[in-house]
Amino acid sequence: MDKKLIGVDLGGTTIKFAILTADGEIQQKWSIETNILDEGSHIVPDIIESINHHLNLYEMTPDQFIGIGMGTPGTVDRAAGTVVGAYNLNWKTVQNVKAEIEKGTGIKFALDNDANVAALGERWKGAGENAANVAFITLGTGVGGGLIADGNLLHGLGAAGEVGHINVQPDGYLCTCGNKGCLETYASATGVVRVARDMAEEFAGDSELKRALDNGEEISSKMVFDLAKQDDILAKRVVDRVCYYLGLASANISSILHPEYVVIGGGVSAAGDFLLEQVEAYFKQFAFPTIRNTTKLKLAQLGNSAGVIGAASLALEFK
Amino acid sequence: MDKKLIGVDLGGTTIKFAILTADGEIQQKWSIETNILDEGSHIVPDIIESINHHLNLYEMTPDQFIGIGMGTPGTVDRAAGTVVGAYNLNWKTVQNVKAEIEKGTGIKFALDNDANVAALGERWKGAGENAANVAFITLGTGVGGGLIADGNLLHGLGAAGEVGHINVQPDGYLCTCGNKGCLETYASATGVVRVARDMAEEFAGDSELKRALDNGEEISSKMVFDLAKQDDILAKRVVDRVCYYLGLASANISSILHPEYVVIGGGVSAAGDFLLEQVEAYFKQFAFPTIRNTTKLKLAQLGNSAGVIGAASLALEFK
Structure with a gap:
């Protein structure tokens, strides 16, 4: 056997x-x-x-x-x-x-x-199709990552692949790490909610999300994405902001590693193609031509x- | 033999x-x-x-x-x-x-x-001290790079290490690659001059650099750094802006690779410790604690x- x-x-x-x-x-x-x-x-x-x-x-x-x-x-x-x-x-x-x-x-x-x-796991049996170079970003309570180059995980001095702490907005939101503007502060499950609260304050139009926030209801990242899919104006703007930062970070990771795939997983990625397509649009805006034409963004496939x-x-x- | x-x-x-x-x-x-x-x-x-x-x-x-x-x-x-x-x-x-x-x-x-x-070269016999993980950024006519992880050059699909096209300012300067806000548009020799021209337009104080630009003199990146060392207010602001973007890019490269050293070389790096110390200050602002405390910035040592x-x-x- x-x-x-x-x-x-x-x-x-x-x-x-x-x-x-x-x-x-x-x-x-x-x-x-x-x-x-x-x-x-x-x-x-x-x-x-x-x-x-x-x-x-x-x-x-x-x-x-x-x-x-x-x-x-x-x-x-x-x-x-x-x-x-x-x-x-x-x-x-x-x-x-x-x-x-x-x-x-x-x-x-x-x-x-x-x-x-x-x-x-995603590289071997999932979205990474066993390619030699795969960047994995996981959007959960925080934002984590794992980077595979020439078939090997990158460790560096130990903290390589900490994509949640890529700075996407100098002077942005305060992160648990003490810095401002880390990707995690916008694109984690709690980050999405934070963006929603922040954008709701200066939003005056008609929005279910705005009402929920004003009523002090508990809101979740899933709720924001669900409302955006239903064309809620504020929720759409929140998702756009989150995808902007994810697209920027994906482009910069790719300019550094030039992977076959950037794979996006974790709880927030349950929003599926709705998320992926918007991240991809910003990725294509921020990645330089060689990368834009060769590196592909995909959703994780293996879940748990x-x-x-x-x-x-x-x-x-x-x- | x-x-x-x-x-x-x-x-x-x-x-x-x-x-x-x-x-x-x-x-x-x-x-x-x-x-x-x-x-x-x-x-x-x-x-x-x-x-x-x-x-x-x-x-x-x-x-x-x-x-x-x-x-x-x-x-x-x-x-x-x-x-x-x-x-x-x-x-x-x-x-x-x-x-x-x-x-x-x-x-x-x-x-x-x-x-x-x-x-x-820099990794083997220069500033990289033969460490396993070294990021090299070269500031010349353009901005290039070479990234070494676990002792091997990263190639990815071929364009890994294109650090000049890391996006440091969405909607920034137009780059030769067609995108806006690539590191190269700020931190290459031509980029430094571009920042100088741009900042001079809205500068009203007393500055040798401003006078040279207003007189239509040919200015160089070296001239900007030399004037900054002599306390020219505009030149100091230009150098600060350039170092801000270099610090941001160095921090983000390091969050991805966690190298022992980020080595800065190329013509612009002839500005020496004056450049390095200012890049380092921004690097420490933008890198998360683990990186900040372990990854070191150095000037290249081997020159040509x-x-x-x-x-x-x-x-x-x-x-």
């Missing part, structure tokens, strides 16, 4: 697992809740137990696996196999993840951060599975 | 040559004029003749060389070893450079574009030799 991969996508609320073929086809998947109590000290033991339990269930043994790959929040030391500063896991101190999981399962283990791993698939691909290094 | 490298830096006015050790120490160097007549058809034969002539002179034979590396203007097909569209060489059609030079010299040959090769040294390093692949 051909050897398999295990992919683990560690998040703040759930831990997703999958067993995949070496070609990236998912054969089994399951998930467990993330127990962040006691400084997250249950997380690694839970992962080990869940893997061993499922191997038992499927009557499989460690030697049938090439390796385990995992995506995690926080700052990863890939060589040491450690993670630090994953605050949504309550991991404040250095976690010796690789050593513990290899010991607990008897299977080789590799890890990288969650956005990088999702980029690997990008993480486990990309994570599993990390283990291919043990093949 | 240890085998040597040959580096060739092909430019529109001169062709520079060097013989180097495999460690990158220059042992001999010389140059010839570039003869661009007859659609540049003399260039490759001249290169071959000059190499063979000097090998004779130094009583060396082809088998004493690892290979020849060359940097060239135009669009390079590295695999095919060809160049096309190098307009300052009069090369309008595809030039079969690698095949001809290998046949004419009996030495293996590799090539890349001139900005990439200069980046390799970066090209031959970096070019020679291409031939290390034949070692």
